[in-house]
Amino acid sequence: xxxxxxxxxxxxxxxxxxxxxxxxxxxxxxxxxxxxxxxxxxxxxxxxxxxxxxxxxxxxxxxxxxxxxxxxxxxxxxxxxxxxxxxxxxxxxxxxxxxxxxxxxxxxxxxxxxxxxxxxxxxxxxxxxxxxxxxxxxxxxxxxxxxxxxxxxxxxxxxxxxxxxxxxxxxxxxxxxxxxxxxxxxxxxxxxxxxxxxxxxxxxxxxxxxxxxxxxxxxxxxxxxxxxxxxxxxxxxxxxxxxxx
Amino acid sequence: xxxxxxxxxxxxxxxxxxxxxxxxxxxxxxxxxxxxxxxxxxxxxxxxxxxxxxxxxxxxxxxxxxxxxxxxxxxxxxxxxxxxxxxxxxxxxxxxxxxxxxxxxxxxxxxxxxxxxxxxxxxxxxxxxxxxxxxxxxxxxxxxxxxxxxxxxxxxxxxxxxxxxxxxxxxxxxxxxxxxxxxxxxxxxxxxxxxxxxxxxxxxxxxxxxxxxxxxxxxxxxxxxxxxxxxxxxxxxxxxxxxxxxxxxxxxxxxxxxxxxxxxxxxxxxxxxxxxxxxxxxxxxxxxxxxxxxxxxxxxx
Numbered sequence: 001x002x003x004x005x006x007x008x009x010x011x012x013x014x015x016x017x018x019x020x021x022x023x024x025x026x027x028x029x030x031x032x033x034x035x036x037x038x039x040x041x042x043x044x045x046x047x048x049x050x051x052x053x054x055x056x057x058x059x060x061x062x063x064x065x066x067x068x069x070x071x072x073x074x075x076x077x078x079x080x081x082x083x084x085x086x087x088x089x090x091x092x093x094x095x096x097x098x099x100x101x102x103x104x105x106x107x108x109x110x111x112x113x114x115x116x117x118x119x120x121x122x123x124x125x126x127x128x129x130x131x132x133x134x135x136x137x138x139x140x141x142x143x144x145x146x147x148x149x150x151x152x153x154x155x156x157x158x159x160x161x162x163x164x165x166x167x168x169x170x171x172x173x174x175x176x177x178x179x180x181x182x183x184x185x186x187x188x189x190x191x192x193x194x195x196x197x198x199x200x201x202x203x204x205x206x207x208x209x210x211x212x213x214x215x216x217x218x219x220x221x222x223x224x225x226x227x228x229x230x231x232x233x234x235x236x237x238x239x240x241x242x243x244x245x
Numbered sequence: 246x247x248x249x250x251x252x253x254x255x256x257x258x259x260x261x262x263x264x265x266x267x268x269x270x271x272x273x274x275x276x277x278x279x280x281x282x283x284x285x286x287x288x289x290x291x292x293x294x295x296x297x298x299x300x301x302x303x304x305x306x307x308x309x310x311x312x313x314x315x316x317x318x319x320x321x322x323x324x325x326x327x328x329x330x331x332x333x334x335x336x337x338x339x340x341x342x343x344x345x346x347x348x349x350x351x352x353x354x355x356x357x358x359x360x361x362x363x364x365x366x367x368x369x370x371x372x373x374x375x376x377x378x379x380x381x382x383x384x385x386x387x388x389x390x391x392x393x394x395x396x397x398x399x400x401x402x403x404x405x406x407x408x409x410x411x412x413x414x415x416x417x418x419x420x421x422x423x424x425x426x427x428x429x430x431x432x433x434x435x436x437x438x439x440x441x442x443x444x445x446x447x448x449x450x451x452x453x454x455x456x457x458x459x460x461x462x463x464x465x466x467x468x469x470x471x472x473x474x475x476x477x478x479x480x481x482x483x484x485x486x487x488x489x490x491x492x493x494x495x496x497x498x499x500x501x502x503x504x505x506x507x508x509x510x511x512x513x514x515x516x517x518x519x520x521x522x523x524x525x526x527x528x529x530x531x532x533x534x535x536x537x538x539x540x541x542x543x544x545x546x
């Protein structure tokens with residue numbers, strides 16, 4: 001389904017050339033739920049952006065269903081079947097939740113159909129469908145709408161960048177349920193999630209640990225998770241709250 | 246009506262055929278179709294420069310369409326349309342003006358709409374302005390809207406200038422009585438070397454009156470926009486005005502929100518923001534499958 005081959009990503013900053021990703025290769029097979037974890041600043045979000053086409057790699061190749069997409073635009077990749085949920089969802093004044101879901105689904109969804117996607121992310125749909133995707137929504141609400149847009153697209157590959165970031169504990173519980181359900185209904189598609197959350201790591205078929213721009217571990221979830229418990233790569237939600245306070 | 250006129254009618258009033266309910270269609274300075282209903286009467290003014298629309302008290306769930314089409318180059322007209330909305334009624338009013346000018350002379354329609362909204366009455370007013378045609382003559386629209394609102398009345402006004410209008414000077418005034426509520430949603434897009442000025446003067450005169458005047462606009466190419474909204478609180482009241490503009494290319498935008506309070510219990514707020522389209526908004530829409538141009542269109546529409 002998705003293959004990254006020897007991916008490099010360098011940026012220039014005021015100290016000179018910085019290597020963000022040094023030689024990253026992995027494959028996400030069809031029907032798999034794969035979680036990328038690892039310490040902050042290790043390059044995880046960069047991988048998600050390179051897959052979606054938001055950033056362009058400085059070396060290596062990305063293949064999607066066997067086709068080289070390394071030089072393809074964000075739009076081309078989206079149309080080929082890659083979805084990407086941003087870590088920090090974007091706000092849009094003047095665009096309603098319904099409009100965003102319709103764009104995502106690429107058709108004129110009925111209100112009932114759009115409501116269905118919102119219900120699946122634990123939102124009382126009627127309260128939200130006509131609201132604008134603006135500052136009046138909380139971080140947790142935006143995050144759930146972001147995930148609903150990915151559900152509405154229902155593409156072959158869905159990439160989620162830290163879905164748990166910036167949301168409250170209550171929203172977090174329902175978010176985990178959303179991912180557990182996605183895992184059950186995965187069928188021929190694949191899901192790639194960047195997360196530190198133990199409960200998301202627990203449902204992973206495979207776990208990839210990225211640190212300092214390289215893959216340090218990659219294997220079945222059942223093998224890798226026990227090695228991560230108690231480290232920064234697999235925290236539970238309470239630890240995260242303590243860390244913030 | 247010819248094909249050009251029909252197409253314009255579709256742009257400004259979403260009409261493919263004659264509308265249901267009461268209507269008056271004005272094309273090139275003349276009424277080309279009219280229907281009154283049992284509750285809504287449309288009468289020509291004796292001076293011949295407009296119409297009176299009288300809505301009986303208690304009229305509910307009915308609509309009035311009064312679109313205007315100009316397809317002759319060089320036509321200039323000023324039209325007065327007065328709406329008398331009876332107590333306890335609840336109606337939809339759809340106006341709109343489209344100009345097709347492929348000649349060298351300027352075409353201009355200045356529509357003055359006066360609304361007398363009776364006690365406890367509710368109206369929703371939708372107005373779209375549009376211009377087209379490849380002539381050098383300008384397409385000019387200068388609408389004047391006056392709203393007089395009695396006790397506990399409600400008016401929602403959606404005023405949209407889609408594109409193609411070279412010059413517009415819009416003046417909206419409102420006088421709100423006790424418990425009256427006015428909601429204005431203005432959307433404006435200018436391009437080329439167009440100029441658009443929109444002025445609001447809202448007087449909150451009765452206790453518990455409230456107004457919410459929101460403008461969303463986009464200035465592209467070398468166009469100029471001025472948004473000037475003044476809310477005056479003369480009684481215990483609530484007022485909010487907001488101007489949110491997207492600037493592109495060599496656009497020029499002037500936002501002048503103003504508040505004036507003459508009563509210690511008037512609560513008035515204004516917000517104004519001008520900025521370009523955020524790159525992250527374009528990226529998000531592109532990840533949903535839109536091209537960059539489609540994403541831009543989505544944001545500004």
